[in-house]
Amino acid sequence: MPLPPFPQEAYRRGVRTQQTAAPALPRPGALRWLRYALGGGLPERFAPWVLADTTEPGWIRRHVARAVVQMLPLVALCLLVPMPWAYRVSAALGGLLIGLTFSLAFMVETTEHRVAKAGYPAGTAAALREERTERAQLERRAPYRVDGAGSFD
16 A cells, blocks of 8 residues: 655645655766876866765764775785795885774864865864854754754754
8 A cells, every 4th residue: 555645844834744855976987096196186067075984974984094095005015025924924024003093083173174285274274163063062962942843954
């Protein structure tokens, strides 16, 4: 039995259920992303994508992925040195661990530099992440508000 069509308005008066999707941001191709991951800049048309890449949920995971890409040549070099495998693997893993430690220690500064390189004022990424965190905390603390549907949108 098919479901009945839903009305355009929610059960509460004046609350719209239809949302318009945000326009898709232009994404860099694989080679441009590799250059970006290695520290290069992107053309100006990718500036909104850079801001989204460094501020949207999952930005830490994406930062770690960029850091691993940066360290892959050194890891490969460690694995190619003519030594016993135990030394090669321990050097590669140790270097990767130390590199990731430094990358995580300077994660905020690195992402701010990427955003500034894309043309945004310094502190933009941190301000957006802080605003998103504050908004999420407000929504968690006030799930049932008077005259609202439970969302700020």
